[in-house]
Amino acid sequence: MPRLRTPADVNRLRGELQAAREGDRRCVSVCSGTGCLAYRSQDVVAAFEREIACQGLAEHVMLRRTGCYGFCERGPIVVIQPEGICYLGMREQDVEEVVSETLANGRTVTRLLYEDLESGQRIARMEDIPFYRHQQRLLLAANAAVDPRSIDDYIAAGGYAALAKALSAMRPEDVLREVTDSKLRGRGGGGFPTGRKWRTTRDAPDDVKYVVVNADEGDPGAYMDRSILEGNPHSVLEGLVLGAYAIGAHEGYVYVRQEYPLAVRNTLRALEQAREYGLLGRDILGSGFAFDVHVHRGAGAFVSGESSALMAAIEGKVGEPRPKYIHTAVKGLWDKPTCLNNVETWANVPLIVSGGAAWFCGMGTAESKGTKIFSLVGKVNNTGLVEVPMGMTLRQIVYDIGGGVPKGRGLKAVQTGGPSGGVIPASMLDLPVDFDALSEAGSMMGSGGLIVMDEDTCMVDTARYYVDFLAHESCGKCVPCREGLYQMLGILDRITAGEGRDGDVELLEEVCDLLEVAALCALGKTAPNPVRSTIRHFRDEYDAHILERRCPAGVCKNLIAYTIDREACLACGACAKNCPTGAITRAPYNDHYVIDQDKCTRCGCCVEVCPPKARAIVKVAPEAARQTL
Amino acid sequence: MTNPERTGYEMNMVELEINGQRVSAEEGTTILDAASAIGIRVPTLCHDSRLSASGVCRLCMVEVAKGGRSRLVASCVYPVEAGIVVQTDSEKVRKVRRLILELLWPSLPDLAREYGVTSSRFRPRDTECSLCGLCVRYCAEIKKRQAIYFRGRGIDREVAIVPELAKECAMCRECFPCCTGGHIVTHSDLAFT
Numbered sequence: 146m147p148r149l150r151t152p153a154d155v156n157r158l159r160g161e162l163q164a165a166r167e168g169d170r171r172c173v174s175v176c177s178g179t180g181c182l183a184y185r186s187q188d189v190v191a192a193f194e195r196e197i198a199c200q201g202l203a204e205h206v207m208l209r210r211t212g213c214y215g216f217c218e219r220g221p222i223v224v225i226q227p228e229g230i231c232y233l234g235m236r237e238q239d240v241e242e243v244v245s246e247t248l249a250n251g252r253t254v255t256r257l258l259y260e261d262l263e264s265g266q267r268i269a270r271m272e273d274i275p276f277y278r279h280q281q282r283l284l285l286a287a288n289a290a291v292d293p294r295s296i297d298d299y300i301a302a303g304g305y306a307a308l309a310k311a312l313s314a315m316r317p318e319d320v321l322r323e324v325t326d327s328k329l330r331g332r333g334g335g336g337f338p339t340g341r342k343w344r345t346t347r348d349a350p351d352d353v354k355y356v357v358v359n360a361d362e363g364d365p366g367a368y369m370d371r372s373i374l375e376g377n378p379h380s381v382l383e384g385l386v387l388g389a390y391a392i393g394a395h396e397g398y399v400y401v402r403q404e405y406p407l408a409v410r411n412t413l414r415a416l417e418q419a420r421e422y423g424l425l426g427r428d429i430l431g432s433g434f435a436f437d438v439h440v441h442r443g444a445g446a447f448v449s450g451e452s453s454a455l456m457a458a459i460e461g462k463v464g465e466p467r468p469k470y471i472h473t474a475v476k477g478l479w480d481k482p483t484c485l486n487n488v489e490t491w492a493n494v495p496l497i498v499s500g501g502a503a504w505f506c507g508m509g510t511a512e513s514k515g516t517k518i519f520s521l522v523g524k525v526n527n528t529g530l531v532e533v534p535m536g537m538t539l540r541q542i543v544y545d546i547g548g549g550v551p552k553g554r555g556l557k558a559v560q561t562g563g564p565s566g567g568v569i570p571a572s573m574l575d576l577p578v579d580f581d582a583l584s585e586a587g588s589m590m591g592s593g594g595l596i597v598m599d600e601d602t603c604m605v606d607t608a609r610y611y612v613d614f615l616a617h618e619s620c621g622k623c624v625p626c627r628e629g630l631y632q633m634l635g636i637l638d639r640i641t642a643g644e645g646r647d648g649d650v651e652l653l654e655e656v657c658d659l660l661e662v663a664a665l666c667a668l669g670k671t672a673p674n675p676v677r678s679t680i681r682h683f684r685d686e687y688d689a690h691i692l693e694r695r696c697p698a699g700v701c702k703n704l705i706a707y708t709i710d711r712e713a714c715l716a717c718g719a720c721a722k723n724c725p726t727g728a729i730t731r732a733p734y735n736d737h738y739v740i741d742q743d744k745c746t747r748c749g750c751c752v753e754v755c756p757p758k759a760r761a762i763v764k765v766a767p768e769a770a771r772q773t774l
Numbered sequence: 775m776t777n778p779e780r781t782g783y784e785m786n787m788v789e790l791e792i793n794g795q796r797v798s799a800e801e802g803t804t805i806l807d808a809a810s811a812i813g814i815r816v817p818t819l820c821h822d823s824r825l826s827a828s829g830v831c832r833l834c835m836v837e838v839a840k841g842g843r844s845r846l847v848a849s850c851v852y853p854v855e856a857g858i859v860v861q862t863d864s865e866k867v868r869k870v871r872r873l874i875l876e877l878l879w880p881s882l883p884d885l886a887r888e889y890g891v892t893s894s895r896f897r898p899r900d901t902e903c904s905l906c907g908l909c910v911r912y913c914a915e916i917k918k919r920q921a922i923y924f925r926g927r928g929i930d931r932e933v934a935i936v937p938e939l940a941k942e943c944a945m946c947r948e949c950f951p952c953c954t955g956g957h958i959v960t961h962s963d964l965a966f967t
Contacts, residue, residue: 446927463924468829468851621924621931623830624819627905628877631929632896652895659873662846662866663832 148423151431152309155300162301171206171248172226173197174289175235178213178372179407180529185237186221192240197248206248209298212288212376215530216276219259224271224289231271232257262526262548276527279545281508281534283516284492288376293411296418299379305424307495308383311390312432315498320391321347324494326502328514333359333450333487334562334591335667336513336580342484345474347392349482354394356385357478357485359455360401360408363447364563365614367594369518370488372530374401374408377492378415382438384494386424389436392484397438400455404445412440447564447618451666452477452485454620465620466666487592489518509535513579517590521547523597524554533578540574543597554599557698558682562591564611564618565671567678568604587678589671603700604683605690609637611675619668626669629656633676643703645691650680699764702747706770711737713761720751720762737761742770788856793863805849805860806834816862817871817885819878819954820906821850825915828907833885835870837861846870878904881955903933903957909949917948933957 149155175181175190190210197206214222219233223243230253232243239257246252258267259274268274271289291298299305311320325340346354358381362370374381385397401409416438419425427435441459448454449464456478458464469476477483493515497505506514513535519542522528526548533542539559543549550556558568567588569576576582580590598607616630633656636649657673664670680687689695696704709720709729714737721729721738728744729751731737740751755762786801792809799808804827809816819831829851836849839859846866861867868889875886879894881904886892905924910933913922921939925932935943950958 448927468827468848470847470852615928617928617930619928621905621926621928622828624832624874624877624904627929627931628874628896628899631899632877634929635897655873659870663835663870663874665829665832665848 148421149430150423152313155305155309155430159300159303159306162297166207166301172209173206173248174209174211174224174226176212176214176220176222177210178217178220178288178376179368180213180217181220181222182407184220184234186235188237189221189223189235189240192237193244196240196244200244200249202244202248209292210294211291212293213285213372213530214289215280215282215285215372215532216274216527217529218527229270229272231259231269231274233259275548276529276531276546279537279541280532281516282532283496284373284377284380284489284518285530285532287380288372291377291379293376293378294414296379296415296422299377303499304379304495305383307498308386308424309430311387311498312430312434317347317391317393320387320498323498323502324391327497327505328502328512329490329493329497329505330513330580331487332489332493332517332592334565334589336590339486339490342474342486343388343392345472346394346482346484349475351482353396353481354392355478355481355483356389356392356394356397357455357459357483358385358397358399358401358491359450359452359485359487360399360405361443361447361450361455362402362405362488362592363450363618364592364594366522366596367520367563367592369520369530369593371405371408373488373492373518374405375411378408378411379419380492380495381488382412382415382419382425384491385438386429386436387494387498388484388486388491390434394484395435395437397436398459398478399438399440400443400449400459401440402445403442409440409442416440446620447614448620448666448668451668453666455485456483465622466668468665489593510577510579510582512581517578517593519578519593519595521595521597523560523595524550524556524599524602525597526551535579536577538575538577539569539595542578542595543574547597550597550599554601556597557600557602558598558604560588560596560598560607560675561594562589562674563594564614565589565668565674566591566594567674568598568607568682569678570682573682587681588674601698601700603641603696603698604679604686605637605696606641606698606700608676608679609634609641612637612672615668615672619672623663623665623669625659625663626665626672629660629664629669630672632656633673637676640687640690641696641701641703643690643694643701645687647691649691650684650687654680695766704767705747705764706742706767707740707745707747707749707751707762708765708770709738709740710761710763711735713759714738715756715759715761717756717759719754719756723750723754725750740770742767788854790854790856790858790860792860799854801854803854805836805838805847805852805854808854809836809849809860809862814862816849817888818850819882819904820908822908822911822952825908825911827851828911831874831904831906833871833874835867837864837867901932901957902955904955905931905933906954907933908952908954909933909958912949912952917946919946921946922949 221235223232223235246254290302329339330336446464449458451466452473453469454464454466473483516532516534518532521531531546556571558570560568569588583590612634616634619626621627657677660673689697699705716736726744728741732739752762787798797808816834818834827850829848834849835846838847872889875891876894910922914920921936925934
């Protein structure tokens with residue numbers, strides 16, 4: 146292991162690594178992110194190892210396990226360089242063919258290539274696939290070139306160049322100015338200007354200061370930070386060292402969820418490697434600057450992502466927010482000035498220091514610069530992680546990158562910002578991705594969850610889901626948040642059960658008002674967002690539930706019933722066989738089946754199993770079902 | 775609450791305004807301290823001057839104007855600042871207190887009546903405990919036992935007694951007078967056996 150003693154050593158090592166890797170060797174990169182591992186990409190890797198050895202190609206081919214590529218819908222993903230051929234949905238049994246065709250003979254295996262949804266054409270190169278073509282992958286691009294377990298990979302791909310630059314040619318103030326000028330804003334949700342936050346901690350009158358990485362990503366359906374930390378831990382680490390240098394901190398923490406075992410493992414390994422190389426510890430790269438990092442594993446609470454709660458947890462206390470009329474940037478961890486930034490924010494720092502603030506400012510909108518990673522999930526064809534420049538419209542993300550809504554259904558809304566965010570209706574889809582534009586629309590950027598909802602989604606039920614999540618994930622400390630959420634949940638429960646009362650919506654709004662001004666922490670203050678935004682954009686759905694006892698989307702179980710269209714019924718009996726409550730029987734002397742409404746639990750199993758050519762099971766209002774009996 | 779580590783000679787005073795009166799208060803103390811020093815009563819539930827402030831009941835919220843902007847803050851934890859203008863009973867403040875009292879109904883009936891709350895539009899909770907945490911803090915900070923603690927999270931949060939220390943609790947009972955809702959007293963037999 147080479148210990149790097151000067152900034153020039155880093156660049157020398159990079160040169161050596163790159164020279165050793167040049168030549169005509171092909172590189173097979175297999176995605177080993179959590180999504181692809183679930184599709185057994187480890188078996189694909191093992192099969193490649195076997196096949197490459199078997200066919201005597203070991204000298205000409207390099208095999209690399211990398212972090213997440215983002216197109217998780219179609220994993221496991223394999224990319225072959227230098228051609229950039231991208232195979233999707235690779236299975237163990239496909240490997241032999243890929244090795245003998247592509248690696249040995251340079252021919253593509255057409256059946257494993259991406260097939261364009263409209264034209265049916267096969268697309269070979271990764272950059273040409275629509276999912277990737279419309280993205281701007283500043284942070285995620287490195288995932289494809291780096292084995293997260295190898296610091297050499299990171300350095301060869303240009304890693305730690307920013308640190309070498311800062312320690313050789315920049316004073317701490319210069320690094321701080323660069324970040325301030327870049328107008329980088331916190332990617333964890335609030336969008337607070339990162340430079341200003343750093344400045345506050347730097348200027349706080351205390352010798353001991355801390356820098357902390359917030360990797361307590363807990364939003365349902367979001368995994369941006371996870372993928373960065375799993376796929377490229379050194380990028381976060383480099384950002385953290387740069388931040389510590391700018392702020393004047395000598396100790397840092399990575400607060401990472403215990404539920405992300407791969408992220409924990411890769412981070413710990415990265416720390417060890419950085420220490421061995423002399424990129425952490427005393428006298429980093431001969432500059433005299435000392436800094437080291439600890440990893441704190443979170444015990445699994447959504448609320449611990451809140452800054453004061455997170456710091457309490459690191460101190461060994463219960464991870465609950467405390468009133469903070471003095472910012473944690475001034476009085477945080479052990480009452481010392483503490484700069485807390487989210488994983489994605491830290492990962493942006495090396496890019497800014499390397500590329501310069503002017504380059505970074507060239508991307509995005511007036512007040513939101515750079516790119517943002519979203520986890521695009523829900524009712525969308527191409528689910529996965531996408532990174533787009535700020536200012537791209539939601540429509541472009543959902544349709545150009547996401548490929549639209551499956552089964553030709555209409556889009557109803559997108560939910561952004563996680564449980565504290567809100568819904569944005571289809572009519573506002575041309576809204577740009579921008580901190581302020583999303584807040585104005587009643588939602589927020591949040592950490593980057595983007596859930597697509599089609600017309601089969603009930604907005605009252607959606608609000609209920611998020612309120613239920615928050616009611617159980619709030620710490621329960623302050624009265625407005627705990628009791629307010631309990632009552633909001635009760636009201637939403639009765640509305641979705643068809644027992645809503647006139648005035649319920651106004652009561653909900655009153656509780657929303659209270660939480661916004663009176664709750665103790667940001668979780669409580671933003672908790673009303675799901676309710677408020679659904680009322681604002683979908684008031685008619687609330688009214689339909691309360692006044693007409695009707696769920697327009699046909700979701701709320703008490704407000705729907707299933708019946709069988711006797712004309713369409715083929716009398717195949719599939720529904721009766723699969724009904725878990727035995728509610729479906731054959732009508733006596735007739736060629737069709739009927740549903741006993743008293744036994745039916747409206748689970749929807751029958752809809753799933755009814756043959757597509759029949760589609761005999763229909764959703765109706767409960768009264769209509771009674772009448773047909 | 776005054777900071778015991780501070781001694782007279784390094785005391786810094788700040789000037790602020792509460793309900794139209796000019797007040798001089800020691801730096802590091804709270805708005806609640808400053809208000810009570812001049813006889814202005816701010817309702818509280820989770821506050822006890824013997825214990826650390828927790829700022830959770832939010833009944834003591836007051837309106838603070840600073841630099842042309844006003845916002846609601848919990849006066850029991852907000853440190854006094856020079857030049858701030860505080861209103862302890864503005865319409866915004868009363869509205870918040872009314873709704874909190876309605877959420878806590880039927881606990882604190884006297885205070886509720888003072889704010890015109892005589893019933894609640896909300897479904898009742900099945901406990902008298904308002905989770906003010908006075909007993910928990912008393913046990914930890916004065917008794918130094920930590921026999922009582924918060925269990926669970928969110929709407930499932932509750933006060934519980936460490937089983938191994940329950941016998942001791944039955945003898946002690948010092949936290950009983952702290953209890954604002956009467957929960958500990960009512961359920962003492964249940965919890966302490």
